[in-house]
Amino acid sequence: MGASSVEQYGxxxxxxxxxxxxxxxxxxxxxVTSDGRSIPAHSSVLASASPVLERMLDRSRKxxxxxxxxxxxxxxxxxxxxxxxxxxxxxxxxxxxxxxAAEEVARQGVALLALAHAYRVxxxxxxxxxxxxxxxxxxxxxVDGLKLxxxxxxxxxxxxxxxxxxxxxxxxxQTEGWRFLQKHDPAMELEILQFVHESARRRKRWRxxxxxxxxxxxxxxxxxxxQHICTEGCTDVxxxxxxxxxxxxxxxxxxEGLQLLLRHAAACGDRKVTPKGCNHCKRLWQLFRxxxxxxxxxxxxxxxxCRYCAI
Numbered sequence: 490m491g492a493s494s495v496e497q498y499g500x501x502x503x504x505x506x507x508x509x510x511x512x513x514x515x516x517x518x519x520x521v522t523s524d525g526r527s528i529p530a531h532s533s534v535l536a537s538a539s540p541v542l543e544r545m546l547d548r549s550r551k552x553x554x555x556x557x558x559x560x561x562x563x564x565x566x567x568x569x570x571x572x573x574x575x576x577x578x579x580x581x582x583x584x585x586x587x588x589x590a591a592e593e594v595a596r597q598g599v600a601l602l603a604l605a606h607a608y609r610v611x612x613x614x615x616x617x618x619x620x621x622x623x624x625x626x627x628x629x630x631x632v633d634g635l636k637l638x639x640x641x642x643x644x645x646x647x648x649x650x651x652x653x654x655x656x657x658x659x660x661x662x663q664t665e666g667w668r669f670l671q672k673h674d675p676a677m678e679l680e681i682l683q684f685v686h687e688s689a690r691r692r693k694r695w696r697x698x699x700x701x702x703x704x705x706x707x708x709x710x711x712x713x714x715x716q717h718i719c720t721e722g723c724t725d726v727x728x729x730x731x732x733x734x735x736x737x738x739x740x741x742x743x744x745e746g747l748q749l750l751l752r753h754a755a756a757c758g759d760r761k762v763t764p765k766g767c768n769h770c771k772r773l774w775q776l777f778r779x780x781x782x783x784x785x786x787x788x789x790x791x792x793x794x795c796r797y798c799a800i
Contacts, residue, residue: 518546519559520574522567528574532558538577539608562604569600576601576613598625599637606641614643622649628657632666635677654681655688707743712780714744718751719792747776 516529536543542560549558562570598621605614622645626634631654638647654661661667670678750773757770777792784790 517558520570521559521561522570523563523565524567526567527559528571530574534578535560535574539610541608562608565600565604566597569597569604572597573601573604573608573613577610602637602641602643602646606643614641618643618646622646626650626653628653628660629664630666631661632664632670635681636674639677651681651684655685658685708779710743711747711776712783714747715776715780715792718744718747 514531516531518530518532518535520528520530522528532546536546545560546558549560562573565573598617602614602617602621604610605617618641621634626646626649631650634646634650635654637643638650667678670681750769753769754773757767780792784792
């Protein structure tokens with residue numbers, strides 16, 4: 490097969506490099522697909538690309554020169570086998586390959602993944618799995634994708650399908666695939682339900698931890714502002730801050746709120762900050778108490794009530 494013969498593998502403009510096709514000898518293998526049509530190919534290319542095809546070629550060898558060898562690739566559409574064989578000729582396995590193959594993957598991705606797995610073309614399987622996971626998976630196809638991923642040992646596709654199923658579980662439950670699982674594959678149904686349940690628990694835990702983290706950040710900011718007010722002498726918030734230029738206000742809203750609390754405590758009818766005071770005084774007491782629990786030198790500390798709160 491010459492250059493013109495190799496180019497017929499191209500579907501939708503996705504073709505081998507011209508430099509590769511110029512040096513190919515005549516075809517010595519015929520690939521027969523499920524519909525009886527055949528695809529000419531080179532045994533050297535097929536054998537180097539797939540160990541499974543290599544064994545099939547060895548079994549089909551007839552005569553001393555191997556002429557007239559025939560192998561069958563069944564169970565997939567002719568167009569998918571055509572693109573699969575063309576991919577075996579292509580040496581472009583990076584970003585440029587992905588861009589050129591995108592259209593064919595969109596149309597034949599599922600069949601290509603099954604072929605790449607069955608014939609152990611590892612690099613092609615990785616490329617197709619990533620493309621199928623990114624472009625083909627949806628709530629309507631997630632169940633089929635899970636079964637395909639399980640059959641083809643495609644963990645990336647499996648995780649992507651589980652993530653889509655969890656995100657839009659209500660839509661998933663309306664699909665034929667889900668009803669089929671309920672009747673014929675309770676094990677996978679249980680696995681999906683467990684994953685959805687665990688995902689919901691993780692989201693709740695994440696929201697709770699995020700809330701706690703935000704609270705801790707606010708408390709840390711309040712402690713810094715309290716230290717700034719009491720040790721640097723800040724009385725005016727913002728650009729007019731009365732603290733030294735080396736320690737200006739950084740958290741204006743927090744600093745202003747603490748100054749209002751301190752002014753309230755100074756004018757409160759109780760005349761002292763205690764755990765039994767008004768609500769504003771209680772908040773200030775809690776801040777002083779928190780500071781005293783962290784302060785390493787309560788004797789010389791300039792924050793009010795530091796030594797008293799530490800007792």
